[in-house]
Amino acid sequence: MSQKIVVKELMGERCSQRLSPNGFRDGRFLRDVILYELQRNDSLEVDLNGIVVMTPSFADEAFGKLLYDYSSDQLTKQLKFIIGTAEPHIVNRINSAVSNRSAIIEAEKQKKQGNHFSKESVTS
Amino acid sequence: MAVRLSGRLGLGLNCDTEQTLDLLERISGLKEGKRINLSFQDIDFFYPSFLVSFMIACDKATKEKQCTVSITDWPEEPEVRCYLRDSGFCQLASLPEPPQVENIEHDKENILPIEHLEMVGPTFGADLVALLERRIDLSTGVNRQLEECIEELRANIIQHSQTKWSGVALGQDYPASGRVRFSIGDAGIGIKTHLCEQHSQYRELSTTDVLRKSLEQGVSGTDLETNSGQGLYELQQFVELNGGELVILSEDGFLLLEGRQVKEKRLLKWKFQGTIVCLTFEADYGSKYYLRSELEQNGIIPTNTEAGDQ
Numbered sequence: 041m042s043q044k045i046v047v048k049e050l051m052g053e054r055c056s057q058r059l060s061p062n063g064f065r066d067g068r069f070l071r072d073v074i075l076y077e078l079q080r081n082d083s084l085e086v087d088l089n090g091i092v093v094m095t096p097s098f099a100d101e102a103f104g105k106l107l108y109d110y111s112s113d114q115l116t117k118q119l120k121f122i123i124g125t126a127e128p129h130i131v132n133r134i135n136s137a138v139s140n141r142s143a144i145i146e147a148e149k150q151k152k153q154g155n156h157f158s159k160e161s162v163t164s
Numbered sequence: 165m166a167v168r169l170s171g172r173l174g175l176g177l178n179c180d181t182e183q184t185l186d187l188l189e190r191i192s193g194l195k196e197g198k199r200i201n202l203s204f205q206d207i208d209f210f211y212p213s214f215l216v217s218f219m220i221a222c223d224k225a226t227k228e229k230q231c232t233v234s235i236t237d238w239p240e241e242p243e244v245r246c247y248l249r250d251s252g253f254c255q256l257a258s259l260p261e262p263p264q265v266e267n268i269e270h271d272k273e274n275i276l277p278i279e280h281l282e283m284v285g286p287t288f289g290a291d292l293v294a295l296l297e298r299r300i301d302l303s304t305g306v307n308r309q310l311e312e313c314i315e316e317l318r319a320n321i322i323q324h325s326q327t328k329w330s331g332v333a334l335g336q337d338y339p340a341s342g343r344v345r346f347s348i349g350d351a352g353i354g355i356k357t358h359l360c361e362q363h364s365q366y367r368e369l370s371t372t373d374v375l376r377k378s379l380e381q382g383v384s385g386t387d388l389e390t391n392s393g394q395g396l397y398e399l400q401q402f403v404e405l406n407g408g409e410l411v412i413l414s415e416d417g418f419l420l421l422e423g424r425q426v427k428e429k430r431l432l433k434w435k436f437q438g439t440i441v442c443l444t445f446e447a448d449y450g451s452k453y454y455l456r457s458e459l460e461q462n463g464i465i466p467t468n469t470e471a472g473d474q
Contacts, residue, residue, distance in 0.1 A: 056312070
C-alpha cells in the first residue's frame with residue numbers, strides 16, 4: 041500500500057525550523073508524520089512541489105534523523121520524493137542532510153565501540 | 165544613576181560604538197534592584213544594532229535582577245522619536261509612545277520591525293531579503309540561500325539560547341545612504357561558552373578568536389547537529405563579497421569586519437550576557453550576485469568576478 045504526504049500542505053512553502061517552541065510546522069513534526077505513515081504503508085511519496093526554502097537544520101531534523109529508525113536501504117526502497125516545482129537546491133539539501141547524518145551515526149557507533157573520530161573526519 | 169546620551173548610537177563603523185558599549189556595560193553591571201535613568205534628548209540617530217542590544221541588556225537587567233531602566237527624556241528630533249515608535253521598539257519594550265509623533269508618518273515599508281524571534285512569521289527571512297533586493301541585485305538562488313541563512317540563524321537562537329525568550333531582530337533600509345542594516349540578538353550564554361560546551365579545544369582561545377572561528381564553515385555548538393555552522397558562515401561570505409559590515413558582540417568579545425578586513429577585534433573588560441550580530445549591506449548597483457552552481461549550470465566559470473566558496 042502506498043501513501044502520499046504533500047509537504048507544502050503540512051508545512052507551508054518555507055521549511056525553516058528544526059524545532060519550534062510549539063512543535064508546529066517544524067522538522068520534527070514532519071519526521072513524526074513520515075514515521076507514522078511508514079509504519080502503516082509499504083511505501084510513501086513525499087511531495088515537495090512548491091517548497092521554496094528548506095534550511096539545513098530542517099532537512100536534517102525531518103529527513104536525516106529518519107536514519108535512527110530506518111536504514112539507508114530501507115529508506116531508498118520505501119521513500120520516494122516528488123520534486124515537481126520545488127526549488128532545485130532542495131534536493132541537494134535533503135541529500136546532504138541524509139549523508140551527513142549517516143556519518144554522524146557511524147561516528148556515534150564507533151565511539152560506543154571505543155574508536156574515536158574527530159569531527160573533521162566525519163563531516164564533508 | 166543618570167546617563168545622558170548623544171550622537172548616533174549603534175555598533176559598527178559610522179556609529180558611536182564606544183558610547184553604546186559603555187551604556188551596555190552600565191546596564192549589564194547594574195546591581196540587584198538598582199535604577200538607571202537615561203536621557204535620549206541629544207540623540208541624533210538610533211541604529212538597529214543599538215535597539216536590539218539595548219533591548220536585550222534591559223530585558224536581562226529588569227527580569228533577572230529587578231532593575232529599573234527608565235527614559236527620562238525623549239530625543240528632541242521628531243524623526244528620531246518617530247523611529248522609536250515605528251521600529252516597534254516602544255511597543256516591545258512596553259514603553260509609552262513618544263510625545264508629539266501623532267502627525268508624523270515614517271516610511272514603514274523600510275522597516276522590518278523589532279520582534280521576538282518566536283513571534284515572527286514564516287516569511288521573516290524573505291522579508292529581510294526583500295529589503296535587501298531594493299539595493300542589491302540577487303539571483304533566485306542567492307535570494308533563497310540568504311533567506312535560509314537568516315532562518316537558520318533564527319532557528320539556532322530559538323533552539324540554543326537557553327533563555328525563557330529567545331531573541332529579537334530588527335531590519336532597516338536606508339534609502340538615502342543606500343544601506344540595509346539588520347541586527348539579531350539573544351540573551352543566551354554567548355558563543356564561546358556555547359562552543360566550549362561541546363569542543364574543549366576552544367577553551368584555550370580568547371573570546372575574539374572564538375568569534376572569528378564561529379564565522380568558519382561547519383563550526384557549531386554541538387557535534388550532534390549536522391549542517392549547523394552554516395548560517396553565520398554563508399552570511400559572512402555574502403557580506404565579504406558585498407563589502408558590507410559584520411559586527412559580533414558576545415560575552416567579552418567584540419569583532420568588527422568590513423568586507424574581508426578585520427577592523428576591530430577587542431576583548432572587553434566586562435561581559436555582555438548574550439550575542440548580537442549586526443550586518444550592514446552596501447548598495448551594490450551594477451553588480452549581480454549569483455551562486456556558483458547557477459553560473460556553472462549556464463556554462464559560466466567565474467574567473468574575473470570576485471567569488472566566495474558558493
